[in-house]
Amino acid sequence: MGGKAGVGLSQGITRTLDELTPVLDSHKGRSLVIGGIAVIARGVPRVTRDIDIAFSGADITLQALAAELADAGTVARIEDALAFAAESQVLLLRHAETGVDVDVSLAWLPFELEAMAAAGPVKVGGVTLQVAQPEDLVIYKAIAWRPQDQQDVERLLVLHGARMDLARIRRHVRELGEAMEQDRLYDLEAVIRRVLGG
Numbered sequence: 001m002g003g004k005a006g007v008g009l010s011q012g013i014t015r016t017l018d019e020l021t022p023v024l025d026s027h028k029g030r031s032l033v034i035g036g037i038a039v040i041a042r043g044v045p046r047v048t049r050d051i052d053i054a055f056s057g058a059d060i061t062l063q064a065l066a067a068e069l070a071d072a073g074t075v076a077r078i079e080d081a082l083a084f085a086a087e088s089q090v091l092l093l094r095h096a097e098t099g100v101d102v103d104v105s106l107a108w109l110p111f112e113l114e115a116m117a118a119a120g121p122v123k124v125g126g127v128t129l130q131v132a133q134p135e136d137l138v139i140y141k142a143i144a145w146r147p148q149d150q151q152d153v154e155r156l157l158v159l160h161g162a163r164m165d166l167a168r169i170r171r172h173v174r175e176l177g178e179a180m181e182q183d184r185l186y187d188l189e190a191v192i193r194r195v196l197g198g
Helices: 012-026 037-041 061-070 079-088 110-118 134-144 147-163 165-177 183-197
Strands: 031-034 050-056 074-076 088-093 100-109 120-124 127-131
Touching: 012 031, 012 050, 012 061, 012 088, 012 127, 012 165, 031 037, 031 110, 037 050, 037 120, 037 127, 050 061, 050 074, 061 074, 061 079, 061 088, 061 100, 061 147, 079 088, 100 120, 110 120, 110 165, 134 147, 134 183, 147 183, 165 183
Parallel strands: 031 127, 050 100
Antiparallel strands: 031 050, 074 088, 088 100, 120 127
């Protein structure tokens, strides 16, 4: 896994991760890396152009977190970013020097907090990050379900599916899908059958 963890990472992403790592480390157990960086870290070679991280919403204030991330070189990439984040629970930032977009999610759901507690250290682009487990990435990706997410789910299942708790994945995807009024489990089951045969 370590050999692949740098695949698809530009110098800008590597530099941005290096500057964000102290902030993530200061929230260890209450933050994690998700999205494309996490998928790469878990062994799937692909390209990503941004960084997705999450912090436990109960453990921070938006203002304090934004200040910490500003010290790490980020700036808001939309007007009224804090007001938008208060409503959407997503803080849209950009690393000023590299131009890399950084999407910061505030996590409140039991699943998200489980994912934070289970996150493990992976060396990515020269730094060690707390990265979502493959099983949790499948859940995140099954809920988003854009074309890239579908590819990521399939590749994660190929690499890690034999060791995944599929019952847990199905339970979370069913519950989260119902909350969104979308049947994500139906789509996920088709991929599971194709990759794992059951």
